Amino acid sequence: MKDEQDIYTYWLCTYTNLNYKKLSAVIEYFKCPKDFFFASEKALKDVKEYCRSKGITITDRETAAIITSRKPDNLKKNLSFLKERRIGYITVFDEAYPDKLRHIYDPPVILYFKGNPLPFGKKSLAVVGARNCSSYGKEIARYLAGSIAKEGIVIISGLARGIDSYAHAGAVSAGGSTYAVLGCGIDICYPAENINLYMDIQKQGGIISEYGPGIKPLPYHFPMRNRIISALSDGILVIEAGEKSGSLITVDMGLDQGKNIYAVPGRITDKLSLGCNNLIKMGAKVVTSPSDVLEDLIACYSADESGQLNIKEALVEEERIIYQLLSLTPRHIEEISQMSQMPIDKLMEIMLSMELKDMVAQPLKNYYVRKQV
Template structure:
C-alpha cells in the first residue's frame, strides 16, 4: 500500500520533483505526507504557498486505493526515488524525476548502456549506420536507450531487438500512450525485451514541452551517447548537452559537410566528441572486447579442451535462453545450469538478462 501513496505524491502537479524529494526525505513514508496537518505544510520553508496548496488540494480529490488499483490493472509499475530499484545512474543527476513509471522492466545498472539518438527524418545513410551500430552493440550485451521516435530512434531500437538485445524507450508522455502511433509494434516488443519508461503519469499526452526534459533521462541512463544524425538545432543536441553536464561520453556520426542532417554531428565532433567509425572501435572505447568474426583467442582455444565446450560452442553474440540451450545440447537443465555458471565465473560468457546468455569473446 505504500506505493499507492508514492503514486499520489508523484502525480501532484505544480510541485517540482526536487521539492517532492526534499519533502519525502523528511518522513518515513509517503503516507505520512498524505496525513500531515495543512498548517505544517504551509510552514514548510521550501514550499511556496501555491505548492503547499497543491499538495493539500490533491489529497481532497485523490482516491489513493482506487487510483493505485487502476495503475496496477494497466500493468504499470511505479519506481519512486527512494526505492532501491530506482536507477542509480539517474539518482545521481542534478535533476532526477521523483518517480519513474514503467511498462516492462528497468535497465540493468550492471550492464553497459548506450543512448542512440538522432533525426526523425533521417537519411538512408543515417538509418543504415544506426542499424549497424545498434545491432553490434546489442550483440555485445550493451543495452540501448532511446526515445522511440521516428527515424534514428526507432531504427536503432528495432535493430537492437532484431539482434536479440535489450532496449528501453523513454517517452515524453505517459507509458500507456504509444507515441508515435506508427510505432505500436515496436512499443509492444520493447515491453517484452526491455521497458517503456516515463516520469509523466499515465494518460499524459505527448505535449511538445515534455520532450526536452525527457532527454535528460535518456542520457542519464546511458554510459555513452551516440548522435547518429542531427541538424544544427535539434533535440538530439539537447540530449548531448545533458550528457555533457552528466559527464557522459559523446560520440557523433560524421557526414557530408553539405548535408543539413550532418551539421549537428559535425559540430559536435569539432567540439571534441568522439567519431563513430566502426562499431567494434566504439566497443573497444567502452572497454568491451569482442573478437572479430572468425577470430579465435588463446582463451577460446583452451576452452575447446574443457567439458564445457559443448555449451560454449552453442553460444554466440546473440542471446540464447536456457530452454533453447537444453534443446541444442541435450543436457539436463540442472547440469546445463552448472556448466553455464562455470563458464560465467571463468569469464567466457555473460548472462545479459535472466536466463539469457551470450559469449564474451567471439
C-alpha cells in the same frame, strides 16, 4: 507492482507536484510520506517554514494542491488502473531507483515502465539523431545499434521517427535489450505508427516515462525526457543531426553529466551531417564501426572483424556481384542495371530474392540500398 502500503509514496511523487528538492525536504521533516499525507494545516505551515529555512519555497498554490489531492479512494483506484494495465513504477525514494538518475539536476521523482524493470549493472548507450533521416542514416542506426546490442549493451532512445526508431528496431532484431523513453504518458505510443515497435520493445526491454497514463505528448515534454535518455546511458551516439538538431540537447545534457559522446561522420555538403561533424570537431569520438563504441564500454574488448561488413554466405554469385555494387545511398534499378550489365527483368528477380533474404531494402520504389549484415 507496488503493494498497497506504498500508496503514500505514490501520492507524494505523483499528486503533490513537488520537485525532488522539495520532496526531499518534506521527507526529511516528516520522516515518512504517510505522516505528510495526514499532516494538519498547522503541520503544513510548519514544514513550509522548515523548507524556507533551507532556501526552498513551497507556495500557497502547492499547499492547496497537496490538501485537495489527499483522497485515498482515488489513489487506490489509480493504483488498480496501473496494475490492470501492467504498468509498473519506481520512485526516487526506492532503493531500486537508478543511481545514474538520482544524481542529476532535477531527477524525475517517479518513473513508470512497461515491460521489464530498468536494468542494473549493465552498460548502456543512447542512440539519437534526426527524425527526417536519410536511408543511409536508417541503415547505419539499425546496424550499429544491433551490433552493439548483441554484445550485451542496452540501447536507449526516444521512440521518435527516424534514427530513434531504427536504433530500437536494430536492437530488437539482434535479440538485444532496448528501452524507449517517452515524452508522453506511459500508455501512449507516440508516434502512433510505431505501435508494433512499442510492443516489441517491451519483450526485450521496456518503455519508460516520467508521465503517467493519458498525458499527451506536449512539445516541452521532449526536451525534458532527453535528460533521462542521457542520464541512463554511459555514452551518447549521434547519427545524422542538423546544425540545430534537438539531438544536440541530449548531447549537451550528456556532457553536463560526464558522458562519452560519439558521432557518425557525414559528407560536408549534407545538412544532416552538420551536427555530427561539428561534434567531431569539438572532440566527439568518430564512429565508423561498432568496435569504436564497444572498446570503450566493454573491458578488454577485441573486435574479431575490422569493422567491415560481411556478405552472407547464402548469396549466390550474381547476388554477390549486385550486393557489392550497392551502398547505403539509394541507387535506381536502371543505374544498377547499367553498372552490372544485366537486363532489367533478370535484375528485378535478383533484387526480389535479395529482399527476401533481408540483404537489400527499397526505401523508394525502384531505388535500392544494401542492408548492414
